[in-house]
Amino acid sequence: MTADEKKYNAALKYARLKHEGQFRIGGLPYITHPVAVAQIVRSKGGDTDAQITALFHDLLEDTDASEEDILRLGNRHILSCVKLLTKTKGYVMADYVADIKSDKTARLVKGADRLHNLRSAVCADNEFKRRYILETVDWYLDLDREIPAAVKALAESMDKPLAELPFLYEPIDTWKI
Numbered sequence: 001m002t003a004d005e006k007k008y009n010a011a012l013k014y015a016r017l018k019h020e021g022q023f024r025i026g027g028l029p030y031i032t033h034p035v036a037v038a039q040i041v042r043s044k045g046g047d048t049d050a051q052i053t054a055l056f057h058d059l060l061e062d063t064d065a066s067e068e069d070i071l072r073l074g075n076r077h078i079l080s081c082v083k084l085l086t087k088t089k090g091y092v093m094a095d096y097v098a099d100i101k102s103d104k105t106a107r108l109v110k111g112a113d114r115l116h117n118l119r120s121a122v123c124a125d126n127e128f129k130r131r132y133i134l135e136t137v138d139w140y141l142d143l144d145r146e147i148p149a150a151v152k153a154l155a156e157s158m159d160k161p162l163a164e165l166p167f168l169y170e171p172i173d174t175w176k177i
Contacts, residue, residue, distance in 0.1 A: 007048060007052065007073075008048055008051060008055075010073055011052040011055050011056065011073050011074065012035070014056075014065075014069065014073055015031060015034055015055040015056060015059065016031050018063040018064070018065045019031045019034070019058075019059075019062070022062065022063075024120065025120075025121070025123060025124050025128070026120070026123040026124075030058075033058070033116060033117075033120075034054060034057060034058060035055070036120075037054040037055075037109065037112045037113050037116050038051040038054035038055050038112075040054075040112035040116060041053075041054045041108055041109055041112045044108060044111075044112065044144075046105070046108050046109075046112075049074065049075065049077060049078055049105065050105045050108055050109060052073070053074070053078050053085075053105055053109050054109045056070055056073075056078065056082045057081075057082060057085045057109050057110075057113060059082065060082055060086040061086045061087060067079055067083075070082055080103070081103060081105045081106040081109065084099050084100050084103055084106040085100065085106055085109060085110060085113075093139060097139050097140070101143075107143060110140070110143055111140070111143035111144030111147065112144070114143060114144070114147060115144050115146055115147055115150055117132070118132070118136065118147065118150035118151060118153075118154050119150055119153075119154075121154055122153075122154065122157045126159055126160075129154055129155075129158055130162060132154070133151055133154055133155055133165070133168070134162075134164065134165070137151065137165060148172045152168055152172060155168045155169070
């Protein structure tokens with residue numbers, strides 16, 4: 001086993017421990033989400049540090065994980081990216097998104113996170129889908145080239161079309177991204 005594999009496995013073990021007892025909409029164990037995000041990051045060429053950032057991306061926001069543990073299991077850049085990806089009390093969305101877009105790793109992880117959430121939100125209710133689509137169009141559409149198609153697929157899974165965004169029902173190549 002390589003040093004990178006050992007580092008990844010230690011990070012996975014920690015993320016699994018911290019997300020224990022948490023579940024996604026639809027009932028899957030929460031850890032399936034950061035693992036899926038890490039797999040997307042890997043498929044897009046992300047290195048081990050980017051994959052570990054993906055495993056850790058929700059830890060500070062959703063668990064009692066410490067910055068010290070993230071630093072110990074990762075490094076300063078991983079911790080910095082996890083902090084960029086963490087919504088803090090009173091955050092300003094424009095600043096939050098701009099900060100993420102300023103770092104290549106944070107951008108890659110957020111794009112993968114949004115992509116996985118869009119793909120798995122088909123089991124959510126229509127109001128959740130509506131809010132998630134609108135937020136994605138407003139802030140995250142340009143993070144990953146696969147996001148527009150995932151937005152379109154989620155919109156098409158709704159009971160009725162989103163009147164606020166008629167362009168969703170046009171071919172993606174006509175969208176102004």
